[in-house]
Amino acid sequence: MVAVENKIENDDRSLVESAAARMRESLIVGELSPGQKLSEHQVAAQFGISRNTLREVFRLLTSQRLLTYIPNRGVFVAAPDEAAVIDIYRVRAVIQTGAIRAATRGHPALAKMRRLSERGREISLTGDWRKVGTNNMEFHRAMVEICDSPRLSTCFDLVLAELRLVFGQLEDTAHLHEPYLDLNASLITVLDAGDLKTANSQLEAYLIKSERAVLAALQRASRHM
Amino acid sequence: MVAVENKIENDDRSLVESAAARMRESLIVGELSPGQKLSEHQVAAQFGISRNTLREVFRLLTSQRLLTYIPNRGVFVAAPDEAAVIDIYRVRAVIQTGAIRAATRGHPALAKMRRLSERGREISLTGDWRKVGTNNMEFHRAMVEICDSPRLSTCFDLVLAELRLVFGQLEDTAHLHEPYLDLNASLITVLDAGDLKTANSQLEAYLIKSERAVLAALQRASRHM
DNA sequence: GCATATTTGTCCGTATGTATA
DNA sequence: CTATACATACGGACAAATATG
Numbered sequence: 001m002v003a004v005e006n007k008i009e010n011d012d013r014s015l016v017e018s019a020a021a022r023m024r025e026s027l028i029v030g031e032l033s034p035g036q037k038l039s040e041h042q043v044a045a046q047f048g049i050s051r052n053t054l055r056e057v058f059r060l061l062t063s064q065r066l067l068t069y070i071p072n073r074g075v076f077v078a079a080p081d082e083a084a085v086i087d088i089y090r091v092r093a094v095i096q097t098g099a100i101r102a103a104t105r106g107h108p109a110l111a112k113m114r115r116l117s118e119r120g121r122e123i124s125l126t127g128d129w130r131k132v133g134t135n136n137m138e139f140h141r142a143m144v145e146i147c148d149s150p151r152l153s154t155c156f157d158l159v160l161a162e163l164r165l166v167f168g169q170l171e172d173t174a175h176l177h178e179p180y181l182d183l184n185a186s187l188i189t190v191l192d193a194g195d196l197k198t199a200n201s202q203l204e205a206y207l208i209k210s211e212r213a214v215l216a217a218l219q220r221a222s223r224h225m
Numbered sequence: 226m227v228a229v230e231n232k233i234e235n236d237d238r239s240l241v242e243s244a245a246a247r248m249r250e251s252l253i254v255g256e257l258s259p260g261q262k263l264s265e266h267q268v269a270a271q272f273g274i275s276r277n278t279l280r281e282v283f284r285l286l287t288s289q290r291l292l293t294y295i296p297n298r299g300v301f302v303a304a305p306d307e308a309a310v311i312d313i314y315r316v317r318a319v320i321q322t323g324a325i326r327a328a329t330r331g332h333p334a335l336a337k338m339r340r341l342s343e344r345g346r347e348i349s350l351t352g353d354w355r356k357v358g359t360n361n362m363e364f365h366r367a368m369v370e371i372c373d374s375p376r377l378s379t380c381f382d383l384v385l386a387e388l389r390l391v392f393g394q395l396e397d398t399a400h401l402h403e404p405y406l407d408l409n410a411s412l413i414t415v416l417d418a419g420d421l422k423t424a425n426s427q428l429e430a431y432l433i434k435s436e437r438a439v440l441a442a443l444q445r446a447s448r449h450m
Numbered sequence: 451g452c453a454t455a456t457t458t459g460t461c462c463g464t465a466t467g468t469a470t471a
Numbered sequence: 472c473t474a475t476a477c478a479t480a481c482g483g484a485c486a487a488a489t490a491t492g
Contacts, residue, residue: 014479041456041457041458052277053479055277059281064288071488072458094319094320094374094377097323098318147315149315152315158376240459265477275461276461277460296468297468297478298468452492456488456489459488462485463482465479467478468479470475471476
């Protein structure tokens, strides 16, 4: 049902943390379908950990909104609906416009963004759209780093992970990221020039466009079920 | 050492959730000192729950930054330092200015803010500064509700809880809240008038002032130890 | 609507490793 | 350096809630 044989060097962390990381990855790449029930017994066996330890993992991922707890019924893979998507983009708007407002010329995060933007173009040539998507997320993650705020970055990571959960529900992640390569490139050019006003309007345009695309794809997906 | 005999009607939730709520309250009101080690055995006995259950509670509160995990050493009450305070106010600035930018006349949250502001004045007359502080937090919490974003509100609640942890370290919470009654009242007046520009500059003034006061108090407190 | 099987919620005992006096 | 204390993790147990036939 699910691939869990990745024992990829997680020994530096505690068992519950490494297991949480593994399950987090499974969730993000879409190996588990949203709404799916996760049996304690079964998952514990798959991950090779005890039920007690697994319950700690569940608590962690539930607090990150990747899993959903229903009392006396167990945990389920979170299934972000349209309301969730709308809310996620609301969070993004607030945090990312805040980031741009905080942008100062020469900030390390800007260089990182430029690097990621260029790398995104390279990846797009290979046609690996999943990687393009991941790269795009890293680009926006770097944008938030302009704030130099670990707490804002953590909060942002949470909603991004949730968003990837949504992408996992969709089939065609291709055109969900491709059109934004140009926008991202333009954004850093404007930012480097210090034109925060234009940068913010471009960002808002991006967010609206992206939100609409995700919502439309989500509605298509839910209709096909 | 710590009062834990409050079995105040927590039966509707699961054991771990009610225990987490109780411990959360203990942390926020300052019953436990920052940096203090929390022995699994001891705390489990005090709360009347098993160590397994307690560990789930610890995971929850750790993800909320109220506790700190040190591998193989256990959990400790989080001790937010100056860097944390600075970061907290950075988050507040981004989220709360975002909230004000989203303010529309007649939004329910504005009415709530007005109610809380007036209530704050009443409480201040009694001289119960702890309650004034709590009221002030609720005021700002209501401000974030303008966004109509559960995720932003949750994120904001997290940093507010952390901030209360800081207050727990200080003795004189009195003048940490009193001067802001006027500012809050003024803020809603300006917001009701729809003058977002002025509202934001007043908010920024508040945040800077408050941050400086907290930082100063924190430095005084750390010197006295 | 009932009886039964399954699963969650919670606890205990215990073995092992890690940190500290 | 040894001993003690403690965190980490496991497996088993049982009641209560839920799902199933």
